[in-house]
Amino acid sequence: MVAEKFVDPSRYQPVSLPADPPQGAFPTLSFTDMGYTHGWNWSTVRCSMYGPIRDQPYGAIAYWQMFGSAHQFGIQALHADGSVRQVNYSIANPLFQLLCRKDDGMTLGFDF
Secondary structure (H helix, E strand, C coil): ECCCEEEHHHHHHCCHHHHHCHHHHCCCCCCCCCCHCCCCCCCCCCCCCCCCCEEHHHHHHHHCCCCEECCCEEEEECCCCCEEEEECCCCHHHHHHHHHHHCCCCCCCCCC
């Protein structure tokens, strides 16, 4: 249901609002967390196209769309049964995508 998001380590400390670049209707930089107050936004939404990765500086890939964390081995995720469990960075991508689906009717074990 909810999991940690990838963040560029240079953004761990929030900058003052005037220092953030201007954000259009569909921001591409997602440096702010304005999505919490302005609706859908890449700063608060992630996709499961790729598995989770460890926080690192932005690169050529759209890391800001991914789940991630500063933890050494994986992200923390809240599951629909109320449990919070670690999802390892090494999880197979097809399994991670199934974990993120709510409508497939499958039940997964917890050894991921």
